[in-house]
Amino acid sequence: MSRPADFERMWRDLAPIGRSAASGGYFRQPWRAAELELRAWFREAATARGLRIREDPFGNLVAWWGEPGAVGGVLTGSHLDSVLDGGAYDGPLGVVSAFAALDLMRAHGVRPARPLGVAAFVEEEGSRFGRACLGSRLAVGAITWAEARELVDRDGVRLGDVVAGPSGAEPALLHGVETYLELHVEQGRGLIERDAAVGVASGIWPHGRYRYDIVGRADHAGTTRMEDRADPMLTYAMTALAANKQARLAGQRATFGRFDVAPNGTNAVPSRVTAWLDARAESEERLAALVAAVERQAGERASRDGTTVTVTAESVSGEVRFETTLRDAVALRLGGVPVLPTQAGHDAGILQAAGIASAMLFVRNPTGISHSPAEAAEMADCLAGAEALADALTGLVGEGS
Template identity: 70%
Template sequence: MTFEAMWRDLHPVGRSASSGGYNRSPWTSAESELRAWFTEAALARGLELETDGMGNQVGWWRPATPEAPGLPGVLTGSHLDSVLDGGAYDGPLGVVSALAAVDVLRARGFSPSRPIGVSVFTEEEGSRFGLACLGSRLVTGASAWADARERQDRDGVYLGDAVADAGLDPSTGLLSLDDVGCFVELHVEQGRDLVDRDVAVGVASEIWPHGRYRFDFSGEANHAGTTRMEDRRDPMLTYAMTALAANKQARLAGQRATFGRLEVAPNGTNAVPSRVTAWLDARCSSDAGLAELVDAISRQGSERASRDGTQLSVTAESVSGSVVFDPDLARDLAGIGGWPIIPTQAGHDAGILSAAGIPTAMLFVRNPTGVSHSPAEFAEMADCLAGVEALADTLAKLAS
């Protein structure tokens, strides 16, 4: 099956008829359909399929006559879940391209000397349970199931229950990466670097450190009409000023700070709220810069709270340090096609595997708008096919 045919198969799964965006949350019906699609695609290619107790999957292309039995494998792939009302390309492009690259290599008559695996990691976005790259974190041991299972989604569903309801059981085991020698993830670019360079494919140099922080603002609920402005203890005001402070601090430092999610109680039109909970996404070019940015925002929020008669507590829910991909591997891969080496501010499973000590690289495919995590996310078909060829060339080099 061609790349185009596979892309058509995935196109309607989890897509909103109103916005055109995707809601492919893990351990839901849409995600189960995607997992079934990958199972069928892997088995149709004769790949040796592994599915673990979390829903992580790998389809292995084993050498018929390995030149040196026991050589570590080459793993590729990405994820199939999405952010809320997300785009079509973030994640699925890497999975479909990996399957298509296997087809290309076979059409070329290529015979790998070491295993090639096509992987799908679950809950990469962290959109449901708040911890990005959850599947790869559990597989590498960066997070423990005993802790992760107690996480709750927006509806109060525990992760352990969601996984069980999907017919999965982590006690049966997780994928082993002991026999993986390197990992290459293809991904749509989340930015305009390749557009500015006028090239279709790039290689990643690093991932900026980033984190998610919960800001809990508490005050006093009261009547919106009868309560004088000077008598209010309004946490919404404290939040608003903190959001403005985040914007200013990030701009001054040349970094990134975003409050993109908000919960208000009691959430009434005619009531001063008693509580506002907001989530900050912060990203910086260095670990020290990230700590300084979050500290500055928290400090200004606390100072504002003291003036408003409110309180603020800050909790780090998910923090990932800086990742520098294997520089020798990046240079080798960039040399295949003369591709540029560029940084990324977005987190990926590749970063988790790299932090676990696995030599890791990433390929990016040009995004003409630079928009991501949105229904407007896009890549031209010609660039997608160029990405498939680039990935096939990369796998051929690494598996020879």
């Protein structure tokens, strides 16, 4: 790499922001101090490179090399927010690599024939307002502001009270963008098994988030006989086990990773449990079958427990197949790197579904672990990823000196 110090310096600058001293994980939730500090860093990095910064009313940022809004624009980047107690690489690696790739292109004398933008989309993880890829969904109109502003975080704060939203006068942030190439740390073991530092994504599994509202009857934990209870915790526990079993049998993914219980007392039978199921499958048909099987078993268990279950699909994303010509061209330009699917959602999937030809690069994760402090990437692989991104972008925007 021509200027590895640029990448490493940027990475050192970001490393302390939002990091927990207790766990080593990151808390970079949208519109909170750490994430706002990262956005300030983004603006400084863009300004230092003479890029033109554009921001939409939702907090999405794009820094342009070339004329913003010009037809044929190429976009790269990722997001800066994290899950609760997340890893360092999920999101920021793509943004830092984008700036490093731009530096490499300039060092190699590239003069893009098409405008090139570096993006930082807001609330990709859905860790605060519960809607994954919220920023990119808003940017492409996949969700309306009227719907989004009513989303509420865990503290009862409305998104509309945090973000002013559009006035109607702002131009679309992604106007003129035709192509999006996102670099991301791999969230799995595909590249480890293939002994490759960099890979290309073929597509994204369909996935969804489903809220289970399980209602029973609050009672005394000591004086209420077991046979006299209507305990929603039992229904939830058996539903979580059913989700695990159904996903294993089908070779798919189902996870209850969050729940809330009321009244939340040690000596009280709960009156209500609210839990969220994350389900993913290799096809939309298999996803529907998996979700239906879990819901059916939840209902059967509820009838035995004397409780009720209501299931609400909070967000569902269909299967994404990245634009084949673009995907294959990127893989070929990079020397035939591995092409593999991903089970994780990404902003690239939202843009592809909106008609913007999209592709993704993955950088090897030696632990195979993501959404955790154990998420990792070797510096040599990160630099290889930045080089690959620079090479792929050069092919997309045109070469010159």
